[in-house]
Amino acid sequence: MPNHINDLDKYNRCVEDIGELLQRTVRICQLFEREQIKIHGFTSSQCHILLEILKNETLTINEISAKMNLEISTITRIMDILVRDQLLVRNRLSHDKRIVEASLTEKGKQEAYKLQETIRDYYKNVISYLPPGHVREVMSAVELLLSAVERSTRRSL
Known part of the structure; x- marks a missing residue:
């Protein structure tokens, strides 16, 4: 015992x-x-929307909502600001007018690239503090932890 x-x-x-x-x-x-x-003048949510669209070229509001785990109404409000600031455009699909896709304007792409570079520089700095030869080991451990957190989160929802 x-x-x-x-x-x-x-x-x-x-x-x-x-x-x-x-x-x-x-x-x-x-x-x-x-x-x-x-x-850069953005909120975290605005940043993530810009980067997700940059990565995928176009995304529907539903896809953005799923990727960010936020309600569609929240995504719509955030996107309204990005549209107002001429960073992205929304288009209805020709074959299904109910579906709205978002894509970056040229100005939006420029801002997204700046954000992407800032984030990349931050992570380069983080990696520089890891012991030499242990980056892959740390990545593997973080992947295991992230997978466990995601599985736990899905199970509790």
Whole structure:
């Protein structure tokens, strides 16, 4: 019986440690987004929409909503601002007028490329602080953790 209690204590400490690490990671990423994206004049959500559309050329509002895990009404409000600022355009599909696709304007592409470069520079800086030869190991561990978080999230919804 003592081993079982000892194992349970270790397990509970591990749960607490993972929770704290994840919370710290989320907070640091949020701070990065606020500080680095804000200098370009965008919110985090606006930035992510611009980058997703840049990556995919065009996306429907439903696709953006699914990728960002946000309600369609929220995406629509954010996109209204991006359309107003002439960063993206919305078009109804000719074969189904109910579906609206978004694509970047030339100005939107320029801004998205700037955001992409800022984010890339940030991650280059992060990688520079990893011990030499351990980048792949860290990537593998983060992928495992991300997969577990995604699976846990889907299960609890």
